[in-house]
Amino acid sequence: MQATSSPGPRRNVTVIGAGIVGMASAIHLQRDGHDVTVVDRLPPGEGTSFGNAGIMTPSAFVPVTTPGFLRKVPKMLFDPMGPLSLRWSYLPRALPWLLSYVGNATPEKVETTATALSGLTSGSVQEHQALARGTGAEPFLHPATYAYVYKDEAQFERESYTWGLRRRHGAKMTLLRGPEVREMEPAVAPDYTFAVALHDHGYVSDPSRLVKALAEQLERAGGRVLRREVRDIEIGPAGPTRLLTDADPLDLDLLIVAAGAWSGALTKRLGNPVPLESERGYHVVLTDPGIAPRVAIMSSTGKFVATPMDMGLRVAGLVEFGGLEGAPNFKRARTLLKHVKLLYPDANTESFTEWMGHRPALPDSLPVIGRSPHFENVYFAFGHQHIGLATGPKTGRLIADLVAGRRPNIDISAFGIERFSA
Ligand SMILES: Cc1cc2nc3c(=O)[nH]c(=O)nc-3n(C[C@H](O)[C@H](O)[C@H](O)COP(=O)(O)OP(=O)(O)OC[C@H]3O[C@@H](n4cnc5c(N)ncnc54)[C@H](O)[C@@H]3O)c2cc1C
Numbered sequence: 001m002q003a004t005s006s007p008g009p010r011r012n013v014t015v016i017g018a019g020i021v022g023m024a025s026a027i028h029l030q031r032d033g034h035d036v037t038v039v040d041r042l043p044p045g046e047g048t049s050f051g052n053a054g055i056m057t058p059s060a061f062v063p064v065t066t067p068g069f070l071r072k073v074p075k076m077l078f079d080p081m082g083p084l085s086l087r088w089s090y091l092p093r094a095l096p097w098l099l100s101y102v103g104n105a106t107p108e109k110v111e112t113t114a115t116a117l118s119g120l121t122s123g124s125v126q127e128h129q130a131l132a133r134g135t136g137a138e139p140f141l142h143p144a145t146y147a148y149v150y151k152d153e154a155q156f157e158r159e160s161y162t163w164g165l166r167r168r169h170g171a172k173m174t175l176l177r178g179p180e181v182r183e184m185e186p187a188v189a190p191d192y193t194f195a196v197a198l199h200d201h202g203y204v205s206d207p208s209r210l211v212k213a214l215a216e217q218l219e220r221a222g223g224r225v226l227r228r229e230v231r232d233i234e235i236g237p238a239g240p241t242r243l244l245t246d247a248d249p250l251d252l253d254l255l256i257v258a259a260g261a262w263s264g265a266l267t268k269r270l271g272n273p274v275p276l277e278s279e280r281g282y283h284v285v286l287t288d289p290g291i292a293p294r295v296a297i298m299s300s301t302g303k304f305v306a307t308p309m310d311m312g313l314r315v316a317g318l319v320e321f322g323g324l325e326g327a328p329n330f331k332r333a334r335t336l337l338k339h340v341k342l343l344y345p346d347a348n349t350e351s352f353t354e355w356m357g358h359r360p361a362l363p364d365s366l367p368v369i370g371r372s373p374h375f376e377n378v379y380f381a382f383g384h385q386h387i388g389l390a391t392g393p394k395t396g397r398l399i400a401d402l403v404a405g406r407r408p409n410i411d412i413s414a415f416g417i418e419r420f421s422a
Contacts, residue, residue: 007032007404012253014039016230016266019049020389021381022258024131025397031203041229045211048260051283051355052389053305053316055146056124059171061117062162063365065105066395067415072113084304087322094321097277100363113365118169119410120391125202126196127393140210146201147184148298151195172199187291187344190216203296205310207389232271239375246421253378256399261324261358263382270385271374273416278358280323282333283316290348302339316341330358356419361385369395369415371402379403380417398402
């Protein structure tokens with residue numbers, strides 16, 4: 001439900017970041033009548049928003065760190081096929097963040113996190129549809145079942161804590177047993193005999209082209225998309241006045257920081273350092289998969305997602321701590337090829353592309369969405385970890401609400417940047 005008061009005076013808004021979060025903010029702000037410029041060093045949708053698994057998932061409010069997480073870490077770290085890895089040379093830098101991250105895995109904190117995130121994840125398919133309406137982005141949206149598959153019911157029961165949490169927060173699901181699993185998705189190996197089919201979900205069949213289509217719409221409607229790297233921010237007594245870039249400086253009226261995993265340097269300059277870390281993730285796309293899965297699937301055995309996309313079958317997942325600068329380790333990506341063969345035995349894994357991206361992650365698994373406590377003309381929208389594609393459109397709407405002075409229709413108090421102030 002959208003609040004109804006007017007969008008307030010027309011402003012010149014500059015958004016740093018042309019990922020899904022920045023572009024969704026830009027479109028919603030433009031619909032409110034503002035003059036919007038988006039600045040990115042890359043073309044739209046070429047950062048983390050390029051290569052995600054494409055799932056629009058209202059049930060993704062459960063953080064990665066849940067009770068018992070720490071106990072599982074050693075096994076995951078030392079398993080070369082496991083979902084978690086760490087560059088040991090990066091450990092000293094990552095350690096404070098990691099300690100805080102696992103410190104949040106208590107039942108009380110997980111409950112609070114899930115409550116806050118469920119407001120953001122709910123209605124993610126409808127939020128995408130509303131954002132895409134009237135733009136060229138609509139064909140990329142596919143409302144569909146999203147299924148977690150298991151070898152057997154006992155494997156599912158071992159995750160009863162997270163499923164209980166999802167149920168309590170309203171996730172709608174059907175449990176499938178035996179042949180029902182292959183009725184839902186015939187390509188799945190017969191040894192997967194249990195599945196949870198989640199309703200009201202969906203997938204995006206090309207996340208990067210979706211963002212590009214939004215950018216094209218922004219420009220058609222009079223907005224600007226500039227290819228620039230932001231190097232510094234000039235700050236006057238009332239707030240930021242200019243962006244210093246690798247080309248000409250850009251004068252500022254109102255600024256939105258939506259630079260994904262790279263937002264930390266910018267918020268520090270604006271007086272709000274944040275413990276933002278990259279949870280690196282990988283994908284492979286099978287460009288000639290030889291199978292045509294009907295639905296997107298999360299393999300609970302391999303902890304990866306396989307999504308039927310326009311460019312092929314995308315297999316995405318893994319978490320690696322190695323910072324923003326370290327080169328990708330594509331050996332990690334190739335473990336996904338082995339995993340997907342276990343899920344889809346008939347898949348052809350001969351021809352593939354591979355990719356690594358940076359999930360923007362804060363240790364409490366919550367994003368930052370809100371106004372700067374220091375400057376009236378600065379708003380933040382970053383830190384969407386594993387769920388930025390799903391929650392980007394609602395984040396953009398919330399940012400437009402805040403700029404307009406409209407009261408957001410969900411509680412966003414948990415997302416303030418102030419929570420990191422000493
Ligand atoms: C393997 C993997 C699978 C995933 N699967 C899903 C999924 O199924 N569903 C889901 O909801 N989410 C998923 N995610 C998470 C999702 O992709 C991210 O949360 C989301 O893309 C973040 O969007 P963003 O706009 O914040 O960041 P980005 O897309 O990274 O955009 C930030 C932009 O800011 C620009 N930028 C940064 N600094 C500067 C600067 N100084 N000057 C100019 N430009 C700058 C960058 O170039 C970049 O384009 C997945 C992520 C990974 C890695």
